[in-house]
Amino acid sequence: MQEQYRKFRGNTEQNAFLPLSRPSITEQDIDNVVAVLRSGWITTGPKAAEFEQRFCELTGAAHAIALSSATAGMHLLLHAYGIGPGDEVITPSLTWVSMVNLVTACGATPVFVDIDRNHLMTTAAMIEPLITERTRLIVPVHFAGAPLDMSPLRALSKKYGIAVVEDAAHAVGTTYRGEPVGRHGTAIFSFHAIKNITTAEGGMFCTDDAALAARIRSLKFHGLGVDAYDRETHGRAPQAEVLEPGYKYNLADLNAVLGLGQLSRLGAINQRRTELAAQYLDELKPIDEVMPLAAPDYPHTHAWHLFVIRLDIDRAGTSRDDFMAALKIMGIGTGLHFRAVHTHKFYRERMPVPKGGLPNTEWNSDRIVSLPLFPDMGPADIRRVVTAIKSVLAGGPQ
Numbered sequence: 001m002q003e004q005y006r007k008f009r010g011n012t013e014q015n016a017f018l019p020l021s022r023p024s025i026t027e028q029d030i031d032n033v034v035a036v037l038r039s040g041w042i043t044t045g046p047k048a049a050e051f052e053q054r055f056c057e058l059t060g061a062a063h064a065i066a067l068s069s070a071t072a073g074m075h076l077l078l079h080a081y082g083i084g085p086g087d088e089v090i091t092p093s094l095t096w097v098s099m100v101n102l103v104t105a106c107g108a109t110p111v112f113v114d115i116d117r118n119h120l121m122t123t124a125a126m127i128e129p130l131i132t133e134r135t136r137l138i139v140p141v142h143f144a145g146a147p148l149d150m151s152p153l154r155a156l157s158k159k160y161g162i163a164v165v166e167d168a169a170h171a172v173g174t175t176y177r178g179e180p181v182g183r184h185g186t187a188i189f190s191f192h193a194i195k196n197i198t199t200a201e202g203g204m205f206c207t208d209d210a211a212l213a214a215r216i217r218s219l220k221f222h223g224l225g226v227d228a229y230d231r232e233t234h235g236r237a238p239q240a241e242v243l244e245p246g247y248k249y250n251l252a253d254l255n256a257v258l259g260l261g262q263l264s265r266l267g268a269i270n271q272r273r274t275e276l277a278a279q280y281l282d283e284l285k286p287i288d289e290v291m292p293l294a295a296p297d298y299p300h301t302h303a304w305h306l307f308v309i310r311l312d313i314d315r316a317g318t319s320r321d322d323f324m325a326a327l328k329i330m331g332i333g334t335g336l337h338f339r340a341v342h343t344h345k346f347y348r349e350r351m352p353v354p355k356g357g358l359p360n361t362e363w364n365s366d367r368i369v370s371l372p373l374f375p376d377m378g379p380a381d382i383r384r385v386v387t388a389i390k391s392v393l394a395g396g397p398q
């Protein structure tokens, strides 16, 4: 076991399969988890509370609520806003399926908004024409570690009196115009195993709205006034009452302690990701068939959650899927972030988007590929990926 973990550090072996992603787990992380196991308190408790506190310090958020996933946070959000049949929620199609699924499952209607062709994030200008009297919520997505252009989005929210809630699953450590994502408004972060910092599964609901925070805190634990840890530490009666029917979305200390260790290393983790991304950008520059995403032109810090390229399929003479398969044969894992939600079976059949309806989403959908990017990679791994790409584009091996 020890051996296996040791191998996870430093550059990956040149002949081993290079995965798209691998969590950064230190011996200290492992010791911390073991300590919680030995402590006698493994579910939501002091570690989750400390993780929330540290996350507030990182982002400047007034309130942070640790949850079992970002998807859980989105579910609670829709519940708290009372979103249901007849309501519309505007969100992009080029994202993970969580928000669109939840909107649909609660009987409301997702309205897909297009994205910028080069940084894959939506804009206030693209959203505004889609607003109707049924629009209840707008959920744009910070993409790949770069921030949305929040100023015009906040202005739009104010103009129409419609909440904008940020999907910040990719944005732990991202800043926009000098301010961390999560400081203003409401933002939902993810700690799924692939994300910049991980608790295996987990999420954080950040908001500057005290009433919303109190509601989410209650809804995440059955709709009780207090959670199990409060009952233990504050001596509250186990007969605590349900204030409104809620869910079971709290984050266990076993997971939260992992998050605490990861958060303490966030600077180093994102710094390494940034260096690796810079090397990719440099080494991919001479390859005409490969187009990395563009960085937004407003001031920001990129968390480099993903390194996404677009394959020029006309020039390359190969489809994106064949390109991914060829890289796999060469021992390089890739990913697809994301298959556009409107192209999934259910949405294709039940709420078809006419061809050309989301032009930038469609164009990118056929061309995007995510390349391996994780903190335990080194310069030799980046070189290996670039060499494999060159070899695939030169015609072999297929």
Ligand SMILES: *Cc1c(COP(=O)(O)O)cnc(C)c1O
Pocket: 068, 069, 070, 071, 072, 095, 096, 098, 141, 167, 169, 170, 189, 190, 191, 192, 201, 202, 203
């Ligand atoms: C990962 C991800 C989610 C879901 O996060 P979970 O913690 O797995 O629920 C939502 N949106 C985006 C954009 C994601 O990448």
